[in-house]
Amino acid sequence: MTYTIITGASSGIGRATAFTLADYNKNLILVSRDLKRLNTLKEDILAVHPHIEIQVFSIDLSAKEEVHRLIEVLDNYDIDILINNAGFGIAGPILESDTTSVENMISLDVSSLVTLSIWFAKKYKEVEGKQLLNVSSTAGYEINTRAVLYSASKNFVASFTEGLAIELKNNHYPLQAKVLAPYATETNFAKTSLGVENFSYQENYQKYHTAQQMSEFIVQLLESNQIVGRVNSKNMKFELTNTLLTWFA
Ligand SMILES: NC(=O)c1ccc[n+]([C@@H]2O[C@H](COP(=O)([O-])OP(=O)(O)OC[C@H]3O[C@@H](n4cnc5c(N)ncnc54)[C@H](OP(=O)(O)O)[C@@H]3O)[C@@H](O)[C@H]2O)c1
Numbered sequence: 001m002t003y004t005i006i007t008g009a010s011s012g013i014g015r016a017t018a019f020t021l022a023d024y025n026k027n028l029i030l031v032s033r034d035l036k037r038l039n040t041l042k043e044d045i046l047a048v049h050p051h052i053e054i055q056v057f058s059i060d061l062s063a064k065e066e067v068h069r070l071i072e073v074l075d076n077y078d079i080d081i082l083i084n085n086a087g088f089g090i091a092g093p094i095l096e097s098d099t100t101s102v103e104n105m106i107s108l109d110v111s112s113l114v115t116l117s118i119w120f121a122k123k124y125k126e127v128e129g130k131q132l133l134n135v136s137s138t139a140g141y142e143i144n145t146r147a148v149l150y151s152a153s154k155n156f157v158a159s160f161t162e163g164l165a166i167e168l169k170n171n172h173y174p175l176q177a178k179v180l181a182p183y184a185t186e187t188n189f190a191k192t193s194l195g196v197e198n199f200s201y202q203e204n205y206q207k208y209h210t211a212q213q214m215s216e217f218i219v220q221l222l223e224s225n226q227i228v229g230r231v232n233s234k235n236m237k238f239e240l241t242n243t244l245l246t247w248f249a
Contacts (some may be wrong), residue, residue: 001027001051001077001078002027002078002079002080003026003027003028003029003053003055003078003080004026004027004028004029004079004080004081004083004195005023005028005029005031005074005079005081005082005083006018006021006028006029006030006031006080006083006085007031007032007061007083007084007085007086007116008031008032008085008086008087009028009030009031009032009038009041009085009113010030010032010034010037010038010041010091011032011037011187011238012185012187012188012189012211013085013135013182013183013185013187013214013215013218014030014032014085014086015041015211016210016211016212016214016215017083017085017214017215017218018030018041018045018213019045019212019215020045020216020218020219021211021215021219022045022048022049022052023049024219025049025051025052026027026052026080026081027052027053027054028045028052028053028054028055029054029055029056029057029077029079030042030055030056030057031056031059031061031070031075031086032055032058032059032086033058033059033060034058034114035056035058038056038058039056039058042056043056044205055077057070057073061086061108061112062104062105062107062108062112063106063154064106064107064111064112067111067112067115067116069198070116071115071119074076074119075123077122079120079124079130080129080130080131081130081131081132081133081169081222082116082117082131082132082133083133083135083218084112084113084117084132084133084134084135084242085107085135086112086117087104087105087108087109087113087135087148087153088105088108088109088188088189088193089114089147089150089190089192089193090102090105090147090150090193091146091147091150091193091194092146092147093148094149096134097149102149105149105150105153105224106153107152109150109156109157110153110156110157113134113157114160116130117134117160117161117164117177120132121164121168121175121177124175125168125171125173125174125175126173126174126175127174128174129173129174130174130175130176131176131177131178131222132161132164132175132176132177132178133178133179133180133218133221133222134157134160134161134177134178134179134180135153135157135180135182136157136158136161136179136180136181137150137151137154137157137181137182137183138156138181138182138183138230138231138233139151139154140153140154140155140156140157140158140181141155141158141181141244141245143155143229147193150193154181157158157179158179158181158228158244158245159245161177161178161179161227162179162227162228162243162244162245163177164177165177165179165227165243166243166247168176172212174238175218176202176225176226176227177227178221178222178226178227178229179227179228179229179230180214180217180229180230181228181229181230181231182209182217182231183206183208183209183231183232183233183236184201184207184208184209185208185209185210185211185213185214186201186208186210186211187207190204207236209231209236217229217231217238220238220240221240224240225241226241227241227242227243228240228241228242228243230244230245
C-alpha cells in the first residue's frame with residue numbers, strides 16, 4: 001500500500017489537493033499543525049471515499065526536531081508522492097521585517113522542504129513511479145518587490161527543485177522532481193501573509209484561481225513528464241515546461 005504525503009493539508013491548496021487525489025484513490029498522509037482541522041478533513045474525505053487509508057500528523061514543520069520526528073514516522077510507510085506544500089509569506093519591506101517571523105518562514109518554506117526532499121530523494125531515487133512536487137510560486141521566478149523575503153524563499157524552492165530534477169535525470173534515476181508555481185489562489189495565504197482577519201481575492205485581484213483549480217493543475221503536473229508547472233500571470237493559463245532557470249555545468 002502506498003501513500004501520498006501532502007504538507008499544509010489543513011487549508012487552501014493542500015486541503016483541495018487532498019480531496020482531488022482521493023478521487024484518484026490515493027491513500028493520504030496529511031500533515032500540518034492543526035490536528036482538529038486535519039481530522040475533520042479526514043472524516044470529510046472518508047465520507048466520500050471510505051476505502052481510502054488516511055493518516056494525519058500534527059507537526060510544526062518550522063521546528064527542525066519536529067521535521068526529523070516526522071521523517072522517523074514516514075520511514076514506516078511506502079510513499080509514492082511527496083507534495084511539499086506547507087508555507088506562508090511575509091509581505092512588506094525587508095527593512096521593516098520581524099526577524100523571528102522571517103526565521104520561521106525560512107524554516108518552513110525552505111529548510112523543512114529541503115530536509116524532506118533530500119530524505120525522499122535519497123530513499124526513493126531508484127524506484128519507478130515516485131514523484132516529489134515542491135510548491136514554489138510565480139514570485140519564485142522573479143523578485144516581487146512587495147514581498148522580497150517571500151519571493152527569495154520561493155526562488156530557493158524553484159532553483160533547488162529544478163536542480164534536483166536535473167541531477168536525477170543526469171544520473172538516470174526514475175524519481176521525478178517537479179515545481180508548482182501558482183499565481184494568486186484563493187486560500188488563507190493572503191490573510192496569513194498580511195496578518196489580516198479578512199481578505200477578498202475578488203476585490204484585490206482581477207484574476208485568481210481557486211484552490212480546487214490549483215489542485216487540478218497539480219494533477220496535470222504529476223501526470224506530465226515536465227518539470228515545472230507555472231501559472232502565466234498575464235493570461236492565467238497553467239503552463240507545463242521543462243526547466244525555466246538558466247543552467248551552466
Ligand atoms: N495562495 C496563493 O496565492 C499562493 C500563491 C503562490 C504560492 N502559494 C504557496 O502555496 C502553498 C500553500 O498555501 P495556501 O495558499 O494553500 O495557503 P494556506 O491556506 O494558508 O495554507 C497553508 C498551509 O500550510 C500549513 N502550515 C503553515 N505553517 C505551518 C507549519 N509551521 N507547520 C506545518 N504546516 C504549516 C497550514 O496549516 P496549519 O495552520 O494547520 O499548520 C496550511 O495547511 C504555500 O507554500 C504558498 O506559499 C500560494
